[in-house]
Amino acid sequence: MRPAEEKFKKPKTPEQPFVELRQGNVTCSVPLSRGTTLLDAALKQGCSVQFKCRKGTCGRCAVDIISGSAYLTERNEAEQKKLGTSPRRLACQAVLNG
Numbered sequence: 001m002r003p004a005e006e007k008f009k010k011p012k013t014p015e016q017p018f019v020e021l022r023q024g025n026v027t028c029s030v031p032l033s034r035g036t037t038l039l040d041a042a043l044k045q046g047c048s049v050q051f052k053c054r055k056g057t058c059g060r061c062a063v064d065i066i067s068g069s070a071y072l073t074e075r076n077e078a079e080q081k082k083l084g085t086s087p088r089r090l091a092c093q094a095v096l097n098g
């Protein structure tokens with residue numbers, strides 16, 4: 001005789017939006033934290049994003065956005081000046097707005 005079959009349901013968790021970024025061979029997913037820079041949110045997440053000035057001038061924190069760019073503020077003047085037409089973002093200047 002077979003034991004009664006038990007059914008387990010996965011707990012429902014709402015999809016948490018995030019921004020996925022890449023810098024060199026480092027890739028990480030950063031959950032949204034409204035009003036926080038992408039750099040601070042990534043560091044809080046334990047992601048080892050390289051940075052230096054935090055002012056948008058050195059370019060060290062430039063990252064590729066793999067997904068979730070809609071959750072970031074528009075490029076500010078510092079990013080436009082430093083990155084030109086590159087699709088990259090400066091993690092110290094891009095702010096999460098989702």
Ligand code: FES
Nearest residue numbers: 052054056059092
């Ligand atoms: S840390 Fe220098 S531009 Fe972001």
